[in-house]
Amino acid sequence: MRCRDVEALWDELRGECQTSLKETVHSHLRSCPSCQAMYEQYEGVAYCLSCLPPPEPSCDFAKKVVQHIATLKGTQYPPLVLAALTTPVGRLYVGLKSERIAYVSLDTGQALEEIVARAERRLHRRVVPGEAPPWLVRALDRFFDTWKLDDALIDISDLTPFEQSVLRAAARIPPGEVRSYAWVATQIGRPKAARAVGRVMARNPLPFLFPCHRVVDSSGDLHDYYYGLEMKARILKMEGYRG
Amino acid sequence: MSALAPLLRGVHVPSATTPGRRAAVRRPADSAPSVANFERIVDEYQRRLYGFALRMTGNREDAEEIVQDAFVRAYRALGKMSSGQRADLRLQPWLYTITLNVTRNRLRGKRPSNVALDALADPDAILRESHEGPPQPEAIVEQNTDIALVERALLQLPMHLRAAATLRFIEGRSHPEIAEILNQPIGTVKSHVHRAVRILRRILGPQIGRFVPEGVPQHALS
Numbered sequence: 001m002r003c004r005d006v007e008a009l010w011d012e013l014r015g016e017c018q019t020s021l022k023e024t025v026h027s028h029l030r031s032c033p034s035c036q037a038m039y040e041q042y043e044g045v046a047y048c049l050s051c052l053p054p055p056e057p058s059c060d061f062a063k064k065v066v067q068h069i070a071t072l073k074g075t076q077y078p079p080l081v082l083a084a085l086t087t088p089v090g091r092l093y094v095g096l097k098s099e100r101i102a103y104v105s106l107d108t109g110q111a112l113e114e115i116v117a118r119a120e121r122r123l124h125r126r127v128v129p130g131e132a133p134p135w136l137v138r139a140l141d142r143f144f145d146t147w148k149l150d151d152a153l154i155d156i157s158d159l160t161p162f163e164q165s166v167l168r169a170a171a172r173i174p175p176g177e178v179r180s181y182a183w184v185a186t187q188i189g190r191p192k193a194a195r196a197v198g199r200v201m202a203r204n205p206l207p208f209l210f211p212c213h214r215v216v217d218s219s220g221d222l223h224d225y226y227y228g229l230e231m232k233a234r235i236l237k238m239e240g241y242r243g
Numbered sequence: 244m245s246a247l248a249p250l251l252r253g254v255h256v257p258s259a260t261t262p263g264r265r266a267a268v269r270r271p272a273d274s275a276p277s278v279a280n281f282e283r284i285v286d287e288y289q290r291r292l293y294g295f296a297l298r299m300t301g302n303r304e305d306a307e308e309i310v311q312d313a314f315v316r317a318y319r320a321l322g323k324m325s326s327g328q329r330a331d332l333r334l335q336p337w338l339y340t341i342t343l344n345v346t347r348n349r350l351r352g353k354r355p356s357n358v359a360l361d362a363l364a365d366p367d368a369i370l371r372e373s374h375e376g377p378p379q380p381e382a383i384v385e386q387n388t389d390i391a392l393v394e395r396a397l398l399q400l401p402m403h404l405r406a407a408a409t410l411r412f413i414e415g416r417s418h419p420e421i422a423e424i425l426n427q428p429i430g431t432v433k434s435h436v437h438r439a440v441r442i443l444r445r446i447l448g449p450q451i452g453r454f455v456p457e458g459v460p461q462h463a464l465s
């Protein structure tokens with residue numbers, strides 16, 4: 001038996017296989033120090049992997065999953081209709097809830113089902129794909145012309161009161177300007193909540209419309225953005241920011 | 244396994260014939276999986292699927308979201324199946340397959356996690372790091388470093404090899420089971436497992452001996 005054949009049989013031999021095959025390989029190993037070393041190292045790799053501690057999800061994870069599924073199957077809420085349309089920042093998926101915008105996601109090449117699952121996770125509501133109505137196309141055209149949000153077009157009632165106040169404060173930052181996370185925190189009367197503000201920005205269900213891209217860190221550094229810092233800089237530049 | 248016993252000298256390595264560390268909890272034979280007993284399915288499989296998703300992504304938050312999405316998909320699919328289909332369903336491999344598909348979908352549109360990114364940016368970094376200085380005396384710190392080293396090595400593998408190695412050596416699945424989960428011929432599975440081990444051996448080579456429990460002669464695995 002050649003060394004190459006012996007190497008290929010390593011994992012095979014760890015399971016059920018013919019005794020005669022095992023004996024043949026074993027006798028080769030006894031006479032071939034390099035194959036023996038190789039087998040030892042392969043076993044070492046398998047051993048290392050088997051020793052990795054089993055990770056635990058967070059303690060309320062199962063409960064969270066069951067609750068999420070219960071909300072999705074519930075019929076008391078109408079589903080969110082997800083429509084795709086092209087805008088100056090790229091192709092957007094827009095979630096509509098009774099003729100108002102409740103969710104926005106930039107198309108970054110994921111599968112549609114991944115976008116749907118993310119929207120469902122964020123809003124705890126069933127999401128179904130649909131067509132973009134003409135009023136939405138006009139509304140977004142107008143928005144990307146002026147970068148000013150028409151409050152009558154949006155619905156953030158599924159969010160917590162804290163999230164809503166953070167997003168509304170961010171919407172008061174004029175287009176083309178930036179403010180810090182601490183500034184937003186002060187605006188809502190929670191000056192110590194800058195980090196919590198950052199957390200809301202990171203999970204903003206209406207990016208672009210609620211301008212989380214205008215929130216930066218106290219030193220003026222762009223800090224971070226869900227769609228990458230390059231995108232954050234690009235949008236600010238489109239609005240006329242000269243930072 | 245028996246052929247290797249003299250080499251291993253008592254080191255326990257899970258194999259296809261012995262159950263993995265986390266032995267399967269069997270669901271009662273009288274109840275086919277359904278939306279009615281889905282809560283129990285979540286309870287029973289959440290840890291296992293979370294572990295798999297975490298090894299695949301290297302990120303806790305991603306892993307939880309992936310498993311949550313996988314359960315939602317499974318729930319919806321079960322709702323559309325006939326009772327005959329549900330009775331024939333092999334639940335565990337099916338759930339693994341869904342989790343893997345969600346993972347693939349998700350990683351496709353996303354930048355790699357920081358850990359994976361660091362490792363990918365400089366594949367030799369992991370080797371250099373492992374050669375830095377003598378082992379520290381603090382056993383716990385040392386052990387955690389070793390775990391991190393193996394975890395990062397795993398994340399350096401291309402996804403299809405990572406899936407094969409994770410299912411085989413961490414989840415303790417057999418070749419036919421992996422073939423079913425990955426929907427691949429057994430020969431392909433064997434080849435992927437083998438390629439994964441070869442790459443991991445190259446990355447971890449000098450480190451492997453450090454993992455051997457006390458009492459096992461160093462020359463057996465170093």
